Amino acid sequence: MGTAQLSAVPEPKYWHLRTVLLRAIDSEFATGEVIPNERELAARFGVARATLRQALDQLELEGRLVRRRGIGTLVAAPRVGVPVNRGAEGWPGSSREQAWRTVGCGTAGASEQLAGALGIATGEPVHTVRRVRTAQGQPVATESLHVPESALSHLPAIQLTGGPDEGEELAKSVLRRLERLTVDGESRAVELGVAEAAEAALLERPPGTPVLVVTTQYASAGRLAAVAVSTYRADTCRLTFGETGLVEVAPVAAAAARTA
Amino acid sequence: MGTAQLSAVPEPKYWHLRTVLLRAIDSEFATGEVIPNERELAARFGVARATLRQALDQLELEGRLVRRRGIGTLVAAPRVGVPVNRGAEGWPGSSREQAWRTVGCGTAGASEQLAGALGIATGEPVHTVRRVRTAQGQPVATESLHVPESALSHLPAIQLTGGPDEGEELAKSVLRRLERLTVDGESRAVELGVAEAAEAALLERPPGTPVLVVTTQYASAGRLAAVAVSTYRADTCRLTFGETGLVEVAPVAAAAARTA
DNA sequence: GAGTGGTCTAGACCACGAC
DNA sequence: TCGTGGTCTAGACCACTCC
Secondary structure, eight states: OOOOOOOOSSSOHHHHHHHHHHHHHHHHOOTTOEEOOHHHHHHHHTOOHHHHHHHHHHHHHTTSEEEETTTEEEEOOOOEEEEOOHHHHOSTTOTTOOSEEEEEEEEEEOOHHHHHHHTSOTTOEEEEEEEEEEETTEEEEEEEEEEEHHHHTTSOOOOOOOOSOHHHHHHHHHHHHHHTSOOOEEEEEEEEEEOOHHHHHHTTSOTTOEEEEEEEEEEETTEEEEEEEEEEETTTEEEEEEOTTSOOOOHHHHHHHHHO | OOOOOOOOSSSOHHHHHHHHHHHHHHHHOOTTOEEOOHHHHHHHHTSOHHHHHHHHHHHHHTTSEEEETTTEEEEOOOOEEEEOOHHHHOSTTOTTOOSEEEEEEEEEEOOHHHHHHHTSOTTOEEEEEEEEEEETTEEEEEEEEEEEHHHHTTSOOOOOOOOSOHHHHHHHHHHHHHHTSOOOEEEEEEEEEEOOHHHHHHTTSOTTOEEEEEEEEEEETTEEEEEEEEEEETTTEEEEEEOTTSOOOOHHHHHHHHHO
16 A cells, blocks of 8 residues: 555545545455554554544445454455345245344334324234344344234234243244235335444444435235334445346446446 | 433443434424534533534434534434336436436446446447436436447437537437337345545535445346436435335334334 | 554634625 | 634544454
């Protein structure tokens, strides 16, 4: 990594540093390699450590760097493409969807806001399944799946053993019954958010980690049957939608196409 | 806004501050209202201004605050739902898609990476249309739409006047010819990025602004006919996908469903 | 214990908008 | 001219990982 000088233009130093560092990690470092530590880089570029950190913050937000306390700053692997296609996968919990692991489940009366989102009356019983999704061995998303009991009540109840894993049993029951509904509509929204403490822990990241929040509404028989709110790690995930079969655009090619 | 004391837990101060401020703006301030300035808030909470700014940074990333130089910090309006549904809209540039405005157009030989993304040979001529999308009077996205000439060459060329607005004419020609193709497949990816200088200017934001990068591949007649890379302002946008007709989940309800 | 990134401080000056 | 947020500095101490 060279010691390219900073220009005197009215461009912030940290932004210029980002550009210089980006070129460096693209050309001189391999994925997973540690770059020089912050104090050394700051000295090398003649800036305060806080300024250098501002540049690293940007690159981390872009998913180009990973910082590990006690270890150093590493060049990040390209983001993983994560399919967010329930249409192709069927209902949540169906057989082809192996990536999700249930971490909790419960039933409660709907809050006013949750009731509004589900199109039901406040206080109606709603099952909530909490799950974690992993890809390539890493946790990439958490999800809260909300299903009003009334959307399932015409289906035969599944017998619960009432054993030690009560939550687990309930989750299985909800997901199995959900599977038997026919999906006749899905609607999704994606926005940027930050992980709260509980989510952050499941994602193995500190609180405040940027996440992509995906809100999905499932319709069945002309009514809203479920709402899922999933939070995907923004640093490692690239959400993919749409028909399979098309070749996925490589991240590096996408970056080129953006400014070409 | 009260002066709630900070707890002594091993939770970072800035994160605790974020929580306190979030409660305050939810309960005591209206959309568009200015909150007290940074120096006063820092004094009120007994922290350095940099620490307070770290908390405000989080809330700005979440789209809850807007900071304006020379003015102050305002409570942000809820994010706008922006449909990213070409299926419903038809090809880019079709009549129903009023929100886009062309800002530039050109034709050049494909770089190696762009060729890879389009599934063509390096150096093949590719038309690139640059556009800006506005919603509610605000610019919300920029886009680079890449179309290989070979995908259009079987269609009658549209006569160019060669007048003063050459780029504009070319853009119209490309978009009109594209419209006549039948779309038989779309594939999309969404990831987090930051705006470079040119994009940032079009979005009326400083460089480094977080954006949602949407990469769309359009297939026609069994081949890739176009690739679009759109960057949406993450602070103001909530991307919506899927069938219309379902009621949109209100942001506040979605937030409740996330942790309920 | 040594080295790393994470947090925090108390200042300084600048760029911009309103007056 | 004044008040605002934006940038930058030069330190300090802490939490974590590895040896």
